[in-house]
Amino acid sequence: MSEKKKKKLQKLKARLPRGFVDRSPADIRATDEMVAKIKAVYERYGFDxxxxxxxxxxxxxxxFLPDQDRxxxxxxxxxxxxEQWMSLRYDLTAPLARHVAENINEIQLPYRTYRAGWVFRNEKPGPGRFRQFMQFDADTVGAPGVQADAEMCMMMADTMEALGIARGDYVIRVNNRKVLDGVLEAIGLGGEKNAAxxxxxxxxxDKFDKFGDEGVRLLLGDGRKDxxxxxxxGAKLDADSLDQVMEFVSARKSAEVGDWNDEGLIDDLERLKFVVNETYRVGVHELATLQKLFSKSGYTEDRxxxxxxxxxxxxxxxGPVYEAELLFDVTNEKGETVQFGSVGGGGRYDGLVKRFTGQDVPATGFSIGVSRLMTALKNLGKLGQDDVIQPVLVTVMDGDTEALGRYQKMVQMLREAGIRAEMYxxxxxxxxxxxxYADRRGCPLAIIQGSDEREAGKVQIKDLxxxxRLSGEITDNVTWRESRPAxxxxxxxxxxxxxxRMLADQAEDRAKSG
RNA sequence: GCGAACGUAGCUCAGUUGGUUAGAGCGCUGGAUUGUGGCUCCAGAGGUCGGUGGUUCAAAUCCACCCGUUCGUACCA
Known part of the structure; x- marks a missing residue:
């Protein structure tokens, strides 16, 4: 084997673990922009x-306690x-419950708090689904009433709009676990033995959106083949139970956007005759309260x-659960139309802090999938991409220390004037x-000073x-070089x-061409 | 997890019924042009044909297993 071959075999293959991505400047800037907008909403609501x-x-x-095998x-x-097991967090809610429980004596309840951070899940990655992604959560801990849940839903709606998603392009869906539990109880699936x-x-x-009425029926009955x-x-429900569940699920008035009437829906839910248990009644009552809170605050069914x-x-x-869904179609890089669906959600988790403290500490909160939502916004063109101006390049004609000092000084003067600038x-x-280099980096201007210019006390500024643009009109290289265009x-x-002045002119041109 | 398709240069892909030294475009490097991006021309580098084993006189091509990617599905705190 030749030396060259051997060397090649020794080379380490550069590779990224699957489900993880490197983040580009544009991604980082877009994320920062999004996070700032979300944060502004949460702060305005009085969260810390x-x-x-x-x-x-x-x-x-x-x-998820790890066992020996897996x-x-x-x-x-x-x-x-x-030898204690530690794990990377897979959401931001459990760590918050731990934080609250550990500092319960110092924290003034109700505790209104937000945080953004990376979370990790060790599962199969897919398009737009990674093993590391960012969530941005808001929670109210120590507030038992549904008014806290209502506030969460309204804050989610405000956040969507702060991100530039038009009313009608998103919706916050609300339900209540107690209602679902009541229905399950009514069809005889109560108790420990029916948990599975x-x-x-x-x-x-939950698959209603994906498979529609028919698919859900199959899954509730004998099962579904993809x-x-x-x-x-399937769940192997008998025909009556299946119909009852479907009657409940399809109680939402219409799938048509803008054609919703929650007051009527509540009436229907109250009249569903096969559910008569207390769990269900409490749940519907909570939903009715939420509905009134929303409509009185001006958050109607379009939000x-x-x-x-x-x-x-x-x-x-x-208790109450809620979910933010995008309603517009998103076209991905391959030109395919993708239903984006849920970009965030949450609900009431009254038992989570109690696991640590033994005392009831009711809480409600939600999570926004920042990475996921960003993909949608990017494809929608709702994120100001590439509006960052690349630096002005000061080129180097002479490499002696004195000349380098002169170039550095030009760079510093530009920087002091607030202009991004660098020396080659x-x-x-x-x-x-x-x-x-300047061309490929997208530098707007290059500054050139050789000995000729130096002696005359001048510099060349080139508008790249x-x-x-002019290069399209010049075909021969001699003209291109000697005419020193722009x-x-x-x-x-x-x-x-x-x-x-030149940067301002360029900005004006950009604005004109849209 | 289950099922399917795919895997050839940095990228996008050709490669005949199995047949000599595996190709193209783009990109990259150098030159034409020691002080000016683009265009053009010339030259060059770059490949364990995803891996291992098998069938064969002969495998990028056929077979088995493995790995990876993509799609569907399951799971998703």
């Missing part, structure tokens, strides 16, 4: 930030040097909507490469944007003023 670490002891996170099922877990079937029914209901031939076992098919997470919710740091001897010569002490 708090931050917890990305690692927690595994038992504090919830039910310590990383669902979560990323490691053992500390004292209850889950199957709830999952089936396109690949894979079979999903917040009661939807009996909304299920949300199955684990710790105890590559091999200055290849001047062509300097302009090529205008130059690019380039002006100014006195050294005019550099900052001229750069400001």
């Amino acid at each position: 930030p708090v931050e917890t670490p990305i690692f927690e002891y595994t038992d504090c996170l919830g039910k 310590p990383n099922e669902g979560v990323f877990s490691v053992q500390d040097d004292d 079937r209850r889950l199957t029914v709830l999952r089936a209901i 396109e690949s031939g894979d079979f999903t076992p 917040i909507l009661i939807d009996t098919s909304c299920v949300r997470g199955l684990e710790y919710y105890t 740091q590559g091999n200055w001897k290849k001047f062509g490469n300097q302009l090529k 944007i205008e130059g690019k 380039q002006i010569e100014v006195a050294e002490d005019r550099i900052v003023a001229e750069v400001i």
